[in-house]
Amino acid sequence: MSEAMRPALQSLAEALQRLLGAVEPLAAVDTLPTAEALGRVLAADVVSALDVPPADNTSMDGYALRAADVARPGTVLPVAQRVPAGVVGAVHQPGTAARIFTGAQIPLGADAVVMQEQCEAVAGEGLAAVRVNAEVKAGQWIRRRGEDVQQGSTVLAAGHRLDAAALGLAASVGAAVLTVARRPRVALFSTGDELVMPGEPLKPGAIYNSNRFTLRGLLQGLGCEVIDLGIVPDNLDATRAALREAAGRADLIITSGGVSVGEEDHLRPAVQAEGSLDLWQIAIKPGKPLAFGRVQDAWFLGLPGNPVSSFVTFLLLVRPVILRLQGAAVLAPQRYQLRADFDWPRPDRRQEFLRVRLNAAGGLELFPNQSSGVLTSAVWGDGLLDNPSGQAITAGDMVAFIPFSELLS
Structure with a gap:
């Protein structure tokens, strides 16, 4: 395909706006x-x-009393009652203290609690007594009704x-x-005769289907009901049949690979035959190719095939769609400004998402190989550094960091 025929690059923000504008929350609950x-x-x-809480209660084990009855530290008061948690309707007697335990309701008439560490029992005839070895202020250590x-x-x-x-x-x-x-129902399948499952013999030219496991795990982490259709034979009829089955069972269909402009495979013509399809070029790295369309009543998203490209594109573009389907109020991950402890002198013209991790000094370290095929970087890293188009990084610069903890659930 000539350069003039290729779709124009669109920004991540533009792609997200188009996706989220098209997808509506599921109605079922x-x-x-x-x-x-x-x-x-x-x-x-x-x-x-x-x-x-439903009533004023104490946040400490100690003694409930009236602050006015403790003129100075060292005041001794008789202990008139014991108030454990669950007792209701206790009434405080002025000039006394009530032994009280965390969570118990404050006796009517008491206005303060003194923690037991600031009190000492006093032996004597008749009622037990307590010496209060602290200044007392009204309201201390009391959790008020409706405070939470x-x-x-x-x-x-x-x-x-x-x-x-x-x-x-x-x-x-x-x-x-x-x-x-309701949990979004997401159908997942792979195409390609070169794909085999772990545990099967790896013939010449074959590769293990890692994306199937990565994408399934990401979907489960977002609370989806995953319909795993496995590896579909690499021919047009089988691909069309898989799409029809997926559309009949799912709200969203996700595939990986076979969406690059000019790529020869059966997925693109199959989606076009069964529904509608747009091929997008997103100005991000890793990533770039994205297919978005519809098959019957199901949305379709085709991700790039390289493992890290598929992983990052899912986090940036598919995750918000799934949250949107669930009616979530917050779709964007939180970003944090942290210090880069490395140099990145040759930035790409696309917006870059570098795999980095936190070091003991509170800065970010860069995984040495940022290739889209190196899935090790996603396991090694703590998150993504969001680097604007053409932006060189010098050690000490403040950069935008998105933790995986914000993206993986």
Whole structure:
């Protein structure tokens, strides 16, 4: 194909805008027990039916009392009652102290708690007593009713991806079930007679199908239901049949390889025959070729075949699409400004995503081989350095770092 016939390069931002503008969130939802909703995206707000905490309580083991009854450190007060967690309706007697334990409700009339480390028991006749060896201020070590959550407030909004802390927060307001987006169904297959599976003999000219494992793992990490159609025979009829099966079962079809402009294979004509297809050239490295289209009611994304290109393109372009399908509110990963501890004197004209890792000094080290075929770099690294087009890097420069922890879930 001549240079004039090649699609123009488009920026990553332009490609993302087009993808996300085309894809709509799935309409279907699931209702799950809160304990089973980890990693899912909320489809409805979680609104608290109660105050959290539901009553004033102590954040320390110690003694509940009135601050006015402790004129100075060393004051001795009789211990009139014991208040463990779960006791309700205790009433404080002025001029006394109440032994109290973390989480217990503050007795009515008490206005402070003194931690037990600042008190000492005093032996004597009759009631036990305690010497308070600290100054006391009203309100200390008391967690107020509604301090964390107020009744009627939205504690988790629709679009929130549920991590462990979010599940705990939902449980704290009594949410036994949650309404979440249905898992996207993603069909995955590979084409190419040169591909074999690990464990099979590696004949001359053959390669192991690593992309199948990488992409499947990435999809599972994003909460997708993966429909793995394996390796499809390298002919047009078989490829068209695989696309029809995938479209009948999935919301999204993903393949790797066979999408470069001018490449001779059966995938491109098969998608064009069964639906519609655009071939894009994205101004990123690694990456560049991307196919986007539709087969029946399923979206289609064709990724480049080189392992790192497929990995990076998935993280930058497919991940936001999958989050969009789930109705997630946040699609973009967080970037951090960190110091480069290396030189990069010959930048590419495309936006580069370099595999780097953090060192003990808080800077970034560069994997020595940035080839798109070196998957070792993705395992060695802690994330991607987002380097603008044509931007040379000198050791000490501040650069944009995207941790894999932001991209892999």
